[in-house]
Amino acid sequence: MARQLKEVQGIIFKRQKYREADLLAKIMTKNNGIITLLAHGALKPKSKLGASLLNFSYGTYVIYFTGHGLSTLRTYKDVSQFDGLFSDLTKNAYASFILDLIDHAFIEYQNLGKYYNLANFALQKINAGTDPEMITQIVQMQLLQAYGVEPEMRHCVICGKKQGKFDYSIKSGGILCSQHFDTDPGRLHLKPKETAVLRTIFLLPFERLGDIKINTATKTATRKAIDRIYQETIDLNLKTKKFLDELKLNE
Numbered sequence: 001m002a003r004q005l006k007e008v009q010g011i012i013f014k015r016q017k018y019r020e021a022d023l024l025a026k027i028m029t030k031n032n033g034i035i036t037l038l039a040h041g042a043l044k045p046k047s048k049l050g051a052s053l054l055n056f057s058y059g060t061y062v063i064y065f066t067g068h069g070l071s072t073l074r075t076y077k078d079v080s081q082f083d084g085l086f087s088d089l090t091k092n093a094y095a096s097f098i099l100d101l102i103d104h105a106f107i108e109y110q111n112l113g114k115y116y117n118l119a120n121f122a123l124q125k126i127n128a129g130t131d132p133e134m135i136t137q138i139v140q141m142q143l144l145q146a147y148g149v150e151p152e153m154r155h156c157v158i159c160g161k162k163q164g165k166f167d168y169s170i171k172s173g174g175i176l177c178s179q180h181f182d183t184d185p186g187r188l189h190l191k192p193k194e195t196a197v198l199r200t201i202f203l204l205p206f207e208r209l210g211d212i213k214i215n216t217a218t219k220t221a222t223r224k225a226i227d228r229i230y231q232e233t234i235d236l237n238l239k240t241k242k243f244l245d246e247l248k249l250n251e
């Protein structure tokens, strides 16, 4: 594809110095996937580009679009920033992990579909003060499908039962009703209400989950369950996750 001048709408989420005074920044775009942008001279004091490439900036960027490898930032329009994410260490850590997780589910320039809206939803909520732990768990559950993991959460994997007490089984790839707990002794041994939370945040559209409130004990249990599902089915080992876990230990 020949390089073409294009306006893209998106969120900046990773940046690093490149050569003398250039900058490489990743942008998660609404319609063109995740793109690494080269910004010539962005680190020079007089450059106007630098400020538009701070982490968690969002808006319209005018780029020389290549469709593979680096694209080049030419200028930008209407760029704002999620200030709350930039200035608060905890919110910053959660938001960085969420964007990193989405980044790893796609190859560059691959359209993100509904997951761009998921990213935008999560950042807006965390920026506005919604519990970042809950928002992160929602993102993790909803993103499983983008990683090709399709757990059966609607009904028991064995018998199809939709109501009752359930537990989650990684081996079976979904939920088990209490009559079929014995088919997997290694099931997660969650309380029924903890499994119910996992089902809800997986099955409902994320737009409807923004104000979900869950007590701390349940949230800790679902956190561990989700971590195990990720470890045993995807195994990512992200630095942003490690940092977030260390931050929570010190709270």
Ligand SMILES: [Zn+2]
Residues within 6 Å of the ligand: 156, 157, 158, 159, 160, 161, 176, 177, 178, 179, 180
């Ligand atoms: Zn069953």
